[in-house]
Amino acid sequence: MSTAAPNALDHRAVPWLFVAALATVAPHFEHQPTWLSVITGLLFAWAAWFWWRDERLPGRWLLIFIVALGSTGIYIEYRTLFGRDAGVSMLVLFMAMKLLEIKSRRDGVVVVTLGYFLLLTHYFYSQSIPTGLWLLATMWIVTATLIRLHGGSASQSRYTLRYGLQLCLQAIPFMLVLYLLFPRVTGPLWGLPQDAHAGRTGLSESMTPGSIASLAQSSEIAFRVRFEGDIPGKEKLYWRGPVLDQFDGSTWRPSLGRQAVRLEAISAPINYETTLEAHNQRWLLSLDAPTGLPPDSTLGGTMTALNRQPVTYRQRFNLASSLDYRFNVQEEAAVLQRNKHVPAGSNPQSRQLAVNWLSRSPDPEAVIEQALALFGREFFYTLQPPLLGENSVDDFLFRTRRGFCEHYAAAFVVLMRHAGIPARVVTGYQGGERNPVDGYLVVRQSDAHAWAEVWLEGRGWVRVDPTAAVSPSRIESGIADALPVGEPLPALIQIRTNWLRGLRHRWEAINNAWNQQVIGYDLQRQRELLASLGLPHADWQQLAGLLALGIGALLAVLTAWGLYHKTRPDPALRLWHKALRHLARRKVNCAPWETPLDLARRVEQEQPDFGKAFRQVVTAYLAARYGPDNDLQKLRDAIAQLP
Amino acid sequence: MGLVATLKQQLFRWQSDGTAPVRLGQRRVFILPTRAGLLFALTLIVMLLGAINYTLALGHALVFLLAGLGITGMIHTFRNLHGLVITPGRCEPVFAGEIAHFQLTLSNDRRTPRLALELAGEPAAIVDASIEAGDSSKIAIPIHSRQRGWLELPRIRLSTRYPLGLFVAWSYLQPSMRCLVYPQPITSPLPSPSPTPAGGEHRGEAGQEDFAGFRNRQPADSLRHVAWKASARDMGNRPLLIKQFAGGAQVELQLDLQLTDPTLPLEIRLSQLAGWVLAAEAENCSYGLRLPGVAIPAANGTDQSRRCLEALALFQP
Numbered sequence: 001m002s003t004a005a006p007n008a009l010d011h012r013a014v015p016w017l018f019v020a021a022l023a024t025v026a027p028h029f030e031h032q033p034t035w036l037s038v039i040t041g042l043l044f045a046w047a048a049w050f051w052w053r054d055e056r057l058p059g060r061w062l063l064i065f066i067v068a069l070g071s072t073g074i075y076i077e078y079r080t081l082f083g084r085d086a087g088v089s090m091l092v093l094f095m096a097m098k099l100l101e102i103k104s105r106r107d108g109v110v111v112v113t114l115g116y117f118l119l120l121t122h123y124f125y126s127q128s129i130p131t132g133l134w135l136l137a138t139m140w141i142v143t144a145t146l147i148r149l150h151g152g153s154a155s156q157s158r159y160t161l162r163y164g165l166q167l168c169l170q171a172i173p174f175m176l177v178l179y180l181l182f183p184r185v186t187g188p189l190w191g192l193p194q195d196a197h198a199g200r201t202g203l204s205e206s207m208t209p210g211s212i213a214s215l216a217q218s219s220e221i222a223f224r225v226r227f228e229g230d231i232p233g234k235e236k237l238y239w240r241g242p243v244l245d246q247f248d249g250s251t252w253r254p255s256l257g258r259q260a261v262r263l264e265a266i267s268a269p270i271n272y273e274t275t276l277e278a279h280n281q282r283w284l285l286s287l288d289a290p291t292g293l294p295p296d297s298t299l300g301g302t303m304t305a306l307n308r309q310p311v312t313y314r315q316r317f318n319l320a321s322s323l324d325y326r327f328n329v330q331e332e333a334a335v336l337q338r339n340k341h342v343p344a345g346s347n348p349q350s351r352q353l354a355v356n357w358l359s360r361s362p363d364p365e366a367v368i369e370q371a372l373a374l375f376g377r378e379f380f381y382t383l384q385p386p387l388l389g390e391n392s393v394d395d396f397l398f399r400t401r402r403g404f405c406e407h408y409a410a411a412f413v414v415l416m417r418h419a420g421i422p423a424r425v426v427t428g429y430q431g432g433e434r435n436p437v438d439g440y441l442v443v444r445q446s447d448a449h450a451w452a453e454v455w456l457e458g459r460g461w462v463r464v465d466p467t468a469a470v471s472p473s474r475i476e477s478g479i480a481d482a483l484p485v486g487e488p489l490p491a492l493i494q495i496r497t498n499w500l501r502g503l504r505h506r507w508e509a510i511n512n513a514w515n516q517q518v519i520g521y522d523l524q525r526q527r528e529l530l531a532s533l534g535l536p537h538a539d540w541q542q543l544a545g546l547l548a549l550g551i552g553a554l555l556a557v558l559t560a561w562g563l564y565h566k567t568r569p570d571p572a573l574r575l576w577h578k579a580l581r582h583l584a585r586r587k588v589n590c591a592p593w594e595t596p597l598d599l600a601r602r603v604e605q606e607q608p609d610f611g612k613a614f615r616q617v618v619t620a621y622l623a624a625r626y627g628p629d630n631d632l633q634k635l636r637d638a639i640a641q642l643p
Numbered sequence: 644m645g646l647v648a649t650l651k652q653q654l655f656r657w658q659s660d661g662t663a664p665v666r667l668g669q670r671r672v673f674i675l676p677t678r679a680g681l682l683f684a685l686t687l688i689v690m691l692l693g694a695i696n697y698t699l700a701l702g703h704a705l706v707f708l709l710a711g712l713g714i715t716g717m718i719h720t721f722r723n724l725h726g727l728v729i730t731p732g733r734c735e736p737v738f739a740g741e742i743a744h745f746q747l748t749l750s751n752d753r754r755t756p757r758l759a760l761e762l763a764g765e766p767a768a769i770v771d772a773s774i775e776a777g778d779s780s781k782i783a784i785p786i787h788s789r790q791r792g793w794l795e796l797p798r799i800r801l802s803t804r805y806p807l808g809l810f811v812a813w814s815y816l817q818p819s820m821r822c823l824v825y826p827q828p829i830t831s832p833l834p835s836p837s838p839t840p841a842g843g844e845h846r847g848e849a850g851q852e853d854f855a856g857f858r859n860r861q862p863a864d865s866l867r868h869v870a871w872k873a874s875a876r877d878m879g880n881r882p883l884l885i886k887q888f889a890g891g892a893q894v895e896l897q898l899d900l901q902l903t904d905p906t907l908p909l910e911i912r913l914s915q916l917a918g919w920v921l922a923a924e925a926e927n928c929s930y931g932l933r934l935p936g937v938a939i940p941a942a943n944g945t946d947q948s949r950r951c952l953e954a955l956a957l958f959q960p
Contacts (some may be wrong), residue, residue, distance in 0.1 A: 084697075109679045113686050114707060120690050132701055139705075143712065143745060147806040151758045154773035159756070163806060167715050174711025189696045304697040313698040333733055519700040555714060562722040563669060 009105045010153040014051050016043065017111050019101055020145040023138045024118040025092050032089050033077050039070060039497065043096035050100070057101055067097055088121045106148040117140045128517050129511065140168050170558060177550040179403060182392040183543050186525045201445055202279030203241045207252040209392055210532060213383050213404040216479060218445040219490035219625055221277060222429060223285060224512055228271040233288075234431050235475050236323050238451065239285040239443060241428035243302035247417075249343045250392055252410065259301025259335055265291050265322035274317045275516065282306045284317055285428060285443075288463065289327055292320025302424075303327060303461075314515060315522075329460040330420075333434050336455060339422035347414055349394040354418035364421045365457055371415050372469040375408060382473035383487045405474070408466040422455035426444040426463070428599065431478050437509035446479055572625040575635050579617045582642050586610060596621060613642050664730040664750075667801075671814045672724045674717065680809035683713060716807035723757050723803045724812045727774075731818035732781065736798075736952070738917070739827040742785045745796045745820050750779035759805040764797055788824040789958045791913065796820040825952040826910065827917040833926070834902045857884040865927035893939040896923050896930035898951070913955050918954070924948045934958050 022044060029037040043066075050057055064296040070093040071081060078086035093154045095118065098111050118133050119142070144164030148155055201218055204211065223239075231237075244252035267289045276284065284297060293299060295318045307321065357370045378401055385403040390397040395415045396407050403411075407426045416423035430449035432441040451465040468475045474482035480489060531536040535546070580590050580642075586607065590599050600618040604611030620635040648946065676684070687706055694702030721796070734747030745764070751757050751774040757771040774780045788794050802813035835945045857873055860883040868886045898919045903912040916932070923930040931941035932951040939950055 058822045105808075109682075113682060116705075117686060117690060120693060120699070120702050120705055123694075123701045123705070124697065127699065127701045132704075135701075135705065139708065141808075146808065150805045150808040152771060152773065155758055167712060167719065167806065168708075171708055174714055175704060175708040178707035178710060182703070182707065186698075189692060205681045229660050274777060518704075528848075537794075551714075555718075558715065558718050563725055624937030 004438070007104045007106055008147070009102065009108055011054070012153065013108065014149050016101060016145040016148045017102060017108055018048055018051075018099065020115050020142045021095050021111055024115040025095055027122050027131075028088060028092050028118075032085070032092065035073065036077075036089055036092065039091055040096045044099065044571050045120055047096075047099035047102075057103065063097060063100060063349055064387055067093065069507065070097075084124055086362070088118075088124070091118055091121065093454060097343050097346070101480060105149055112142055112149070113148045113552045115145075122367060125540055129514050136168075139165055143168055143377055170258055173554050174551065177547070177554060179521070180526070180529060181543060181547040181550060183540050183547075184522055184526050191394070192523050195218065202277075203283075203448060205254060205281070207244055207374075207406055207410070207425060207450060208250060209385070209388055209396075209403070209407055209410065212406040212448050212450050213385070215448040216383060216404070216446045217488055217490060220445045221508075222279070222443050222445050223274050224446070225275075225432065226273045226439065227427045227441065230432055232270065232323060234477070235468075236287075237441075238288045238429050238449075239291075239432075240288050240425075240426060241283050241427040242281075243300075243424055243426050245302070245305055245339050245411075245424035247342065247414070249346045249390075254302070255338060259332065260328075261299050261301060262328050263289055263291065263299075263303070264326040264329070265289070265324075266326065267322050267324040269320040271318070271320045274319055274514070275512075275520070276311050276315055278311055278313050278315075280312055281309050282308075282310050284311075284319070286319050287321035287323065289322055289325035291322050291325075292318075294318050299530075300319060302426075316516075316520060319416060326459065326460045328455070329458065331455055331460070334420045339424050339455065340420060342417045345619075347391045347393040347418075349391075349398055350411070350414055351418045353397070354415050358419050364419070367419045367421060368454065368464060371412055372466060373462070375412070375466050375469040379403070379408070379470045381467070381474065381482060383483060383489065404612060405467040406450040409452045412452045412464065412466040416452070416454055424453050426451050426453050430465075430475065433478065435505045435509050435512070438512055440509070440512055442508060442512075480626065527537065570625065570634055572621060572630070575624070575632065575639060576621050579614075579621070579639050579642065582639070583614070611643060613638075617642065654709070663708065664728050665705055665816070665818070667724055667727045667729070667814050669721075670723060672812055673814065674719055674810050674812040676809060677811045678805060680713070683809050684711075687713075698824070711811055712807070717810045719806050720803060720810040723760070723805050724801065726753060727751060727757065727760075727801075728779075729801075729816055729818065731820050734820055734822040736783050736823040736825060736949075736956075737788050738825045739788055739791050741788055743788045743794055743822040743824065744783035744785055745780045745822060747784060747799075747818065748817075749782060751775070752777060755855045757803075759803055761802050763800045766944055771912075788822070791824050791826040791910075793957075794822045794824050796822070808922055823953060823956055825956045826913040826917040828921050829911065829914040830914055830918050830922070833896065833919055833922050833928075834898070857886060859883070860885045868927070895949055896928050897933060897941065898930055899933040900935065901933075913958060917952060917955050920948055920951045935960065 008101045025040060029040075051282070074089045074093070075081055075084055078089070080086050081090060084484075091114065095114050098107065098114065102108060102111065116139075119138060122131060122135060140161075141164075144161050147164050147167070148157075148160045151160060166405065198527055201215065201220055202222060203215070242254050244254050246253040246255050271292070272287070274285065283300075284294075284307055286305040289303055290299060290305045293305055294307075297305055297317070298308075300306050307315075308630075309315075315425075354367070357367045360370075361367070374397075381404070382400045383404055385396075385407060386400045389399065393411045396403055396411050406425075406427075411424040413425050427448075427450045429443045430451070431447050432443040434441050449467070451463060451467065453461045453463055455461050465475065471482045483489060506573045523565050527538070530536070530543070530546075533546075535542055538546075576596075583590065583603070588603055588606065594602070596618045600611070600615050603614045617638040618633070620638040621633075624632050652792045687709055691706045693699070694706055696957075728750040730748040730750065732748055734743060734745045735745045747762070749760070749772060754776050755774060756775045760772045760774070762770045762782055762784055764786045768785050768787075770782055770784060772780055772782050784796070784799060786794065786797065796818060798800075799816040799818075800813055801816055802811055804811050827835060857870055860869060867924075868885050870886045873886075874883045879953065896919075898916055900912060900916065903915050905912075907915075916934075920930065920932070924947070927943060929941045930947070930951075932939040932954060934954060937954050939947075939954060
């Protein structure tokens, strides 16, 4: 018992705040600038030093100076104070500064609230299972800190930690109900800052020699596909991304004009669901040729499926494609003209070669055959091609002869254009790997690919993959088998050991399930859930009602648990009742008004032999119940000795 | 009965006679969010908006988990008071101007401790208490006494914010306890003693004439009456002894209200009498008290001083 100011903070609660602050800030050290991490660490150490020495905290002006210095640094680093990364850095800085001015319990509460807020910011960078688990643990620490702040000096650490865990565990059912039933709103609600979705890998809108090769060195997953039927053969899995038809001698770019798409499906469409990782672009990567599109997307003029918004978070799309198709058999002259253009005077040797072929046979298909035959003879497929000079295609075709898919696609298209055949580069992904655990087809960045498309009279745009001529195994079994040993492929996709591969499949399947079921729980999934609960057309009122019902039920259970009180009689009294039951078996009953001593006297008179032992019980009972040391053991022993 | 009165009766039905132990039931415990709780709720709303805006699924989960934590914390705060047993204790008399300590016993028969309970009789003075599992704790609530007479224990606010500080649960207690407040003593010279006629009334307990024996010294006894020689026997291992006398004429003080200056207000005069009682007790004289309608015969000792002070405290002109 003590008399204290209501807002006082006891000295031993402060280390809890340090630990909580460190736990919430530490994961940010990974991606924030090093200087900020160092400063944060120093401020932490400084605050800990003050606590250790129990000295007065630094003055207000010094703190303001440090905050100003830190903010300036952050501004110089990010050129703003408000974007995603800059905002997170500011929060980290504030957290460190707050530790330098902890004087009352209210300051402690601010640290804890800031800690909870910082937990949220980690999800900007990762929403994987380990992050989720780590944050659950941090949540526990922060909550225990909050409990410790209010517990005062009488609280014990072990009890505080256990209590924190109990509270977190009891909160989980509420979280589940809210997660499933809280009306979901599809974001964003307001304009996102520039860097909201920074740092995503994927295909880009242009292609230079080496750009796909660098992408292919990443084992990151680009998208996952679940087919309704069987997965088509690998050689048919061409996932179409941006089509590049503008060539300036070194870089390929898409043209901007609108073109009409006349698509004629020959084979029956196959349906599949793509879960696309965020890549900050609009294209959806459909199989050639897309015939069924999700509601918010359109088909671009070059047959690339485009979403209305850039895909800034992992999203699911339902698509349908026909693998045999005819595409723009009637093509506009302007488009054909554009796809025959080569920069004047560039790559003269290639022009010569193409003209030679054309003179031998004017048939475009024969020219294509010639080109593929050329690639099949003397070329070498590698991720590490030598550098190319100004006339990159000439250099590649006649000097280095080593290249990755974008080199072959580019050289092939240039050759075709020199021969007067409309041709363009298509980028995207090729192939993919089936995960036997959950049946999803996993397409990685390392499956990134570039191929060519030529327009033939009467057949429209036809896909030609020159890489297949160089390295057929690239198309049939994937990049890991197509490249010789020693190429800088990511270790993950090179795994050939069976059990390791099995382990990887399992881990990726778990991640996929997590992504699909937990992270991917959105408006659509919510509707499906409600439909399965018998509310197929639930409006927000029904949802709110259901939510209130769920929360109310949980609350009732928790309240019942909290307020249920089992009265436990005094242990000495319980033992006394046991002794009285012994007595009742001997046909002696204790009258309600009879004190234990009176009873003992009566029993001694009525049953002298038993009375002696009973007297022991009464003495032990009185000592246990009213004596100074509450010795129950003696009472137990005395009862055990009753005959 | 008006609506307000009905409500009051419904809400404050627990106002019992206040002498028995009270177990706090759900009717007696109130709960509201604190300022920190409102800040927490605001933070959650901001976090939810952020999670929606950036489409953070785990952000949603975190916000919902924190909301669940808030709800759970509410129940636990309520639970921290619910079922607590309060037993009124006793309260030692004090002089006006001193702080009266009302003792309450809080018992916790649950298997978890109850921490950070706050008791406030007056807004300024808050007593913290925490009770271990299955334990009880004696709390003294300090109340400032201002005037002589009975000081009733005002309504006590028993509150807690534990564990999360997001909610405050409180209950009002009004055990019927009162504390006797003596008049504030004023130090002034004792009036001249009035010798009683020899052979008059004999009071056996504390005369100064005939030696009657020894008794053990009590803290109130003056050192002048210690029988040093007798006490020093047995190597000084026994308690100090006091010589007891019986009978004989002795100095008796009659502390009378009329001896005080009648121009002064009554309260001051009573204070002066209280000062005399203390002084006479310290001098170890035999003294009596005379007030209009009250006459306490002369005597000496703790009981006498208590009797006199009580009469002064409760004197009604």
